[in-house]
Amino acid sequence: MKKYLRVCGYINMPVPVNADVYWTESWLKMSQDKEWVKLHTMQFNSVKPIGRTAYMKMLGMPVAARDLYRNGYGEMNVKLLNLIKLAFDNSKEVAQSALISTFCEFMLIPGYLLLDNVKWEQIDDYLVRGTLIDNGIEVSGIFYFNKEGVFTHFETFDRYFTTGKNSYKKVKFSVIVDSYKNQDNLKISEKVKVMWHLPEGDFEYYKGTIERIEFNV
Numbered sequence: 001m002k003k004y005l006r007v008c009g010y011i012n013m014p015v016p017v018n019a020d021v022y023w024t025e026s027w028l029k030m031s032q033d034k035e036w037v038k039l040h041t042m043q044f045n046s047v048k049p050i051g052r053t054a055y056m057k058m059l060g061m062p063v064a065a066r067d068l069y070r071n072g073y074g075e076m077n078v079k080l081l082n083l084i085k086l087a088f089d090n091s092k093e094v095a096q097s098a099l100i101s102t103f104c105e106f107m108l109i110p111g112y113l114l115l116d117n118v119k120w121e122q123i124d125d126y127l128v129r130g131t132l133i134d135n136g137i138e139v140s141g142i143f144y145f146n147k148e149g150v151f152t153h154f155e156t157f158d159r160y161f162t163t164g165k166n167s168y169k170k171v172k173f174s175v176i177v178d179s180y181k182n183q184d185n186l187k188i189s190e191k192v193k194v195m196w197h198l199p200e201g202d203f204e205y206y207k208g209t210i211e212r213i214e215f216n217v
Contacts, residue, residue, distance in 0.1 A: 001113055001120065001128065003149035008180075008187040010110045016215040017111045018046040026208030028056065032201070037061075041208060044217075045102065047111040050134050052102040067098065072135025074098030093160040093168040100139050103132050104154040104175045107143070108189060108213060150187070152177055161196055172197035181210075188213050 005011055021043040027036045043054040051070040058064070064082060068075040074095030078087040106112040121129040123142070131140040141156030153176040160168040174195055181190040194206040 004107065004145060004151055005110055005113075007149040009185045014216060015111045015114065016109045017048065018044070018215070018217060019109045020044055020214045020217050021108065022211045022214070024209040024211040026056070027206070028058070029203075029205045032198075032203050036207075039208075045105060045109050047109060047115065050099070050102060050112075050115070050132075052098065052105070054101075067101065069095070069098035069102050072137055089162075091166070091168075096137050096139060097159045099132070099134060099137050100141070100156055100159040100173065103130070103139055103141060104156070106130070107151040107177075109215070150180060151189075161198070183212055 010016075023041040023043070026039040026041040028039050029036050038059045040057045040059060041054060043052070045052045049071050052068070053070075054067040056065045056067070062081045063078065063086065065076065065078040065087075068077070072095060073090065074097065075090045076087065076094055076098075077085070080086050106118075112118070115132075117133050119131045121131075123129055126145050126147075128143045128145070129140060130143060131138065139156065139158040141154055141158065143151060144153045144155070146152050153174055155172065155174045157170055157172055159170065159173040161171040161173075163169055174197065176193050176195070177189045178191040178193065180187050182188075189210055191209050192207065193204055195202050195204040197203075
């Protein structure tokens with residue numbers, strides 16, 4: 001972890017405790033047999049309390065979604081014309097999955113790494129297992145780093161895949177950082193993709209390019 005912070009330029013700077021994440025472009029695939037839909041994504045993450053809010057608007061369609069986690073509560077809310085509810089889920093499975101979405105982004109905002117409710121276990125020179133407990137929800141995953149100390153991807157079995165209305169199952173889930181970019185004196189994640197590893201094959205359902213990250217807003 002220290003090597004990652006050093007390589008990416010976070011040493012000797014104010015500890016980031018929250019951030020706005022701006023995406024140049026982002027795409028969503030609703031199912032494996034669907035086409036990619038272009039999104040406009042806005043995102044905010046906070047360290048104390050642990051929180052994440054992502055707004056995703058489908059370009060060319062009057063449909064928007066909000067993915068939320070805060071204080072043990074998780075929610076997925078999809079609306080048409082910002083008025084008509086198309087989908088809503090605030091189950092405990094969604095709360096745990098939303099916490100995982102926040103956990104896998106810990107490397108975006110290094111203030112997360114200093115939280116007392118996160119335990120880190122060094123597996124080898126390139127793998128670290130993290131376990132996070134927040135408001136009674138416990139999740140864990142493995143963070144992968146390359147030889148230079150840069151974070152490359154995250155894997156977990158603690159996220160729920162929706163199989164139907166009020167029906168879920170835990171499926172291997174991963175987030176991959178394909179590239180980094182320079183922002184001032186920092187190295188930040190740039191191209192990101194998110195996928196499920198289903199029995200019938202990998203399902204990449206979100207991909208995007210980060211434009212910039214504004215810390216301590």
